[in-house]
Amino acid sequence: MRASEPFQFVTASYLVRIGNQKSASLLELQKGIEDCSDGSIFYHTFQSLGRHHFLTEGFSNDFAQWVLGSCNRPALAEQLASLDIRDYVSLADLRGDLRRMVGDYCKANPQEAEQAAFEPFYFCETVEEEVPVDRKAWTLEEFRDGLKEMGHASMQFHFITSRLRLHLRTNDFSRWLSKDLELKDLARRVDQIDVYTNTLDSAKARILQFIEQYLEGEHRG
Amino acid sequence: MTQAQTEARMNKLDDYAVLLGSGEIAELRTLASRLEGRSVQMVNSTSVGGGVAEMLIRIVPLMGELNVAIRWDVITGGDDFFSITKAFHNALHGGRFDLPDESFKTFLAYSDQNRARLHFDADFTVIHDPQPAALIDSRTDHGGHWVWRCHIDLSNPNERVWRFLAPYVSRYDAAIFSSPAFAQHLGIPQYLFYPSIDPLSEKNRELDAEFVGATLERFQIDPKRPILTQISRFDRLKDPIGVLRAYQSVKRYLDCQLVLAGGGAADDPEGEAVLAEVREAAGKDADVHILDLPPWSALEINALQRASTIVIQKSLREGFGLTVTEALWKKKPVVAAAVGGIPTQVIHKHTGLLAHSVEGTAYQIRFLLSNPAIAQRLGERGHEHVREHFLITSNVRRYLTLFLHFQAGS
Numbered sequence: 001m002r003a004s005e006p007f008q009f010v011t012a013s014y015l016v017r018i019g020n021q022k023s024a025s026l027l028e029l030q031k032g033i034e035d036c037s038d039g040s041i042f043y044h045t046f047q048s049l050g051r052h053h054f055l056t057e058g059f060s061n062d063f064a065q066w067v068l069g070s071c072n073r074p075a076l077a078e079q080l081a082s083l084d085i086r087d088y089v090s091l092a093d094l095r096g097d098l099r100r101m102v103g104d105y106c107k108a109n110p111q112e113a114e115q116a117a118f119e120p121f122y123f124c125e126t127v128e129e130e131v132p133v134d135r136k137a138w139t140l141e142e143f144r145d146g147l148k149e150m151g152h153a154s155m156q157f158h159f160i161t162s163r164l165r166l167h168l169r170t171n172d173f174s175r176w177l178s179k180d181l182e183l184k185d186l187a188r189r190v191d192q193i194d195v196y197t198n199t200l201d202s203a204k205a206r207i208l209q210f211i212e213q214y215l216e217g218e219h220r221g
Numbered sequence: 222m223t224q225a226q227t228e229a230r231m232n233k234l235d236d237y238a239v240l241l242g243s244g245e246i247a248e249l250r251t252l253a254s255r256l257e258g259r260s261v262q263m264v265n266s267t268s269v270g271g272g273v274a275e276m277l278i279r280i281v282p283l284m285g286e287l288n289v290a291i292r293w294d295v296i297t298g299g300d301d302f303f304s305i306t307k308a309f310h311n312a313l314h315g316g317r318f319d320l321p322d323e324s325f326k327t328f329l330a331y332s333d334q335n336r337a338r339l340h341f342d343a344d345f346t347v348i349h350d351p352q353p354a355a356l357i358d359s360r361t362d363h364g365g366h367w368v369w370r371c372h373i374d375l376s377n378p379n380e381r382v383w384r385f386l387a388p389y390v391s392r393y394d395a396a397i398f399s400s401p402a403f404a405q406h407l408g409i410p411q412y413l414f415y416p417s418i419d420p421l422s423e424k425n426r427e428l429d430a431e432f433v434g435a436t437l438e439r440f441q442i443d444p445k446r447p448i449l450t451q452i453s454r455f456d457r458l459k460d461p462i463g464v465l466r467a468y469q470s471v472k473r474y475l476d477c478q479l480v481l482a483g484g485g486a487a488d489d490p491e492g493e494a495v496l497a498e499v500r501e502a503a504g505k506d507a508d509v510h511i512l513d514l515p516p517w518s519a520l521e522i523n524a525l526q527r528a529s530t531i532v533i534q535k536s537l538r539e540g541f542g543l544t545v546t547e548a549l550w551k552k553k554p555v556v557a558a559a560v561g562g563i564p565t566q567v568i569h570k571h572t573g574l575l576a577h578s579v580e581g582t583a584y585q586i587r588f589l590l591s592n593p594a595i596a597q598r599l600g601e602r603g604h605e606h607v608r609e610h611f612l613i614t615s616n617v618r619r620y621l622t623l624f625l626h627f628q629a630g631s
Binding site: 133154 | 572
């Protein structure tokens with residue numbers, strides 16, 4: 001089967017730009033979340049998940065980790081960690097929820113809110129450079145072969161951060177499989193892979209497994 | 222030729238594919254292909270010795286193998302110049318600066334000499350550390366992009382020295398720091414590049430069990446009992462006495478040995494004093510092994526780290542802490558102080574355990590000795606963390622990305 005449009009493999013590479021903003025308490029974190037750039041919210045949530053993809057339990061985003069590790073506030077950390085980036089197609093919405101959670105906690109615990117953290121939180125942001133690879137997939141077999149060669153940054157680009165780029169609750173792979181190859185069931189199975197409980201390698205392995213199963217089934221007729 | 226230079230010549234980009242996967246190496250080639258025809262110039266103050274030279278010895282050939290036209294220049298100067306830059310270095314780390322104003326003129330005079338000697342025509346010029354920072358005066362209006370790569374801890378710089386250097390640094394297109402805590406208000410973009418280790422170097426490559434065993438035998442360390450190790454210079458900021466106290470506290474409940482291994486005592490009077498203090502504090506405990514190693518002990522350090530049950534880094538202050546990176550790479554559970562760049566590497570309860578005191582350090586060590594499965598899991602995740610972020614190939618990728626970013630903007 002040939003796709004109506006090819007899948008263009010992209011290598012993405014990321015720089016971390018250091019902002020001149022830091023927070024030394026929960027109250028300051030609340031202010032920081034209000035004032036920082038969208039790139040910073042992206043870096044500390046979407047990017048954080050990709051950077052720490054090999055941690056498949058209990059790590060969600062930089063804010064939650066800092067609140068736990070440097071402020072020793074497990075209840076708020078748990079709340080922040082429960083934010084699932086797959087629910088967001090807009091950074092403004094994500095910022096709003098982060099601000100609300102930290103703000104509510106500070107209001108309810110004014111003394112804790114002002115306590116100095118062990119280490120400050122430094123706001124950074126992502127600079128992304130995309131480079132299309134000399135590889136396109138017109139068929140599922142070509143897509144599988146390209147996927148096998150894909151590094152972590154590209155997996156992150158296509159599988160995690162694509163949600164924001166597409167403004168859709170899906171990823172590049174599922175979108176192409178569904179829209180251009182019309183393999184809606186395969187697309188759905190790929191989209192259901194949990195990015196929080198899989199590493200990028202295990203997510204890739206599962207996608208490859210789904211593809212092989214599909215091709216085998218097709219071959220059998 | 223130094224050991225590092227020999228290794229760097231021997232290690233090819235594809236050798237790293239075994240550790241990173243061929244996809245990662247292919248992506249480096251793709252990124253580099255977009256820089257075809259562009260040139261890069263690295264400038265620092267020494268070709269041998271010191272962390273920056275060791276890093277460039279490895280990065281320059283790897284970039285060359287990626288077909289990036291890269292060259293490496295080293296500035297020169299008299300003893301007076303290097304005395305001044307050494308004083309700058311200490312002052313930028315927060316120390317005093319007692320030299321007269323004349324020293325700034327001497328610094329600039331040597332900078333002018335180097336500007337006359339070197340050619341600056343690359344598309345991307347990376348100047349490493351303060352010694353060559355004033356070379357920015359050679360930048361022309363139509364010149365390429367200039368970046369200042371600062372490898373030192375600038376979190377608390379001496380005001381007088383930083384006031385002198387900051388106007389030069391502000392004229393670069395960007396600055397690179399090893400930690401967000403080191404960034405300054407400069408008016409130019411500032412980027413985060415972590416320091417890195419070479420997984421194929423003598424300090425980090427796989428060793429056979431026989432060599433590790435022979436090393437333990439040589440230092441009379443019992444391979445059958447738990448080994449706690451801190452590798453670091455004999456320096457008060459590394460808190461070797463604190464490590465000893467933590468070990469003594471653990472030893473009340475659990476059998477273990479302590480290895481404190483490092484150098485710096487032979488050519489540093491303070492190091493010698495610290496070493497004497499540590500020996501005195503250890504008393505006659507035969508399970509404490511204090512090893513003052515010469516600088517050419519990379520293989521021995523590698524072996525000691527690999528033989529360790531737990532690696533400790535109880536620094537009071539730390540730049541990045543590459544000894545932590547080395548231990549994590551070897552899948553060792555690490556108990557470390559939450560200072561400097563350590564929390565970036567040791568994500569508490571994920572890639573190691575952090576502590577804030579002697580008592581806390583002792584508690585975390587006891588916890589890991591009593592829970593070897595957890596210790597093993599921390600070590601494995603620590604290895605992944607290093608693989609992802611703190612290897613020399615990650616730094617090659619960061620440089621390529623920075624140059625692509627400049628290229629896209631111009």
